[in-house]
Ligand SMILES: Nc1ncnc2c1ncn2[C@@H]1O[C@H](COP(=O)(O)OP(=O)(O)OP(=O)(O)O)[C@@H](O)[C@H]1O
């Protein structure tokens with residue numbers, strides 16, 4: 001069953017503006033849906049209908065198969081949480097704590113349970129130190145986090161977020177999207193609007209493009225972003241990855257399906273057209289000489305000792321020079337490093353309070369990683385508590401795989417269900433890996 005389904009949805013504002021003209025929209029249970037569209041295309045107007053805030057002037061909307069009416073409005077508000085585009089429309093508590101507590105309290109939950117929920121959510125969003133501040137005095141990005149936290153605290157089945165990442169800094173965007181991923185792992189349906197086509201391409205299961213109050217196109221990101229003219233016609237920018245791929249393809253370097261991530265872009269590079277490999281000379285080399293290739297500090301190095309992958313130097317060069325190597329024999333993939341996933345209990349499993357840090361220290365001594373990454377709130381909290389440096393904070397799975405492909409041994413702390421998702425992706429890329437549960 002769909003979590004939300006609209007058929008021929010119309011909305012005309014009292015001044016006569018036709019903001020929605022027959023929108024058919026579906027978000028399946030547990031799906032991640034991104035709505036893209038230029039300013040004024042009707043994204044916010046559409047979202048206001050999802051929890052009954054606006055009534056359609058035509059067409060219909062169903063939430064978990066039910067029409068929205070006065071009798072079930074309380075139920076709908078419990079099921080569908082809406083985060084407004086501008087946090088000021090949503091924050092009115094005297095303190096951040098009270099603001100986040102307002103929703104759960106209204107659901108009739110007892111004070112003690114409300115307090116626990118609010119503390120849990122503030123920990124998840126890393127806003128504990130803002131608890132006693134007046135929301136009006138927060139920075140724009142902080143307001144946004146508090147507004148999202150307030151809706152998450154109500155634990156709705158469907159989270160509808162109108163431009164949740166607008167105005168956030170890079171770690172704010174990553175943090176917010178990771179929390180949405182965690183909630184999605186827990187089974188929640190997530191619907192966002194965004195102007196960031198890179199984000200929509202890499203995150204969504206399904207994308208809607210709105211234009212002038214109509215659905216211009218919808219489908220899986222890999223189909224939507226593969227259509228060359230579509231984005232321009234809709235007044236939107238192509239994801240940078242897609243633009244790069246087109247340039248590579250036009251030059252005969254890339255082939256296959258349109259990539260939506262750096263990792264997929266690297267997969268699209270046709271190695272057969274690259275008969276010469278670039279490497280760094282590990283010693284002075286002479287043209288025609290046979291060298292051994294290896295990975296050192298993430299770089300391909302050509303040396304005159306060792307065994308394994310071999311090749312012939314094209315031009316003479318001195319130690320440290322960029323050189324070219326041809327006639328490579330042996331499997332360069334064997335030079336790749338590995339990824340050890342360290343699964344940290346997610347917030348709902350007790351978080352890092354239940355972790356013995358000595359065990360983690362021992363595990364790291366066994367793994368000896370050259371790069372460490374963290375995915376999800378509890379993984380980051382644990383690393384912070386243990387004073388560990390975090391080398392990979394953004395796009396952690398993808399960056400970890402790219403680092404392993406460049407020969408690094410990587411450890412990734414992953415919260416709860418994110419660990420399994422990471423393992424699935426790593427397996428697809430044939431990277432050596434291990435899953436360590438703490
Ligand atoms: N209260 C209102 N009264 C009259 N017209 C409105 C009202 N709110 C929005 N509109 C109009 O409805 C259309 C859709 O607006 P909406 O806010 O839904 O767009 P949007 O896609 O969310 O845009 P943005 O990317 O700028 O947030 C616009 O033409 C806008 O001018």
Ligand SMILES: [Mg+2]
Pocket residue numbers: 043044045085162
């Ligand atoms: Mg809007």
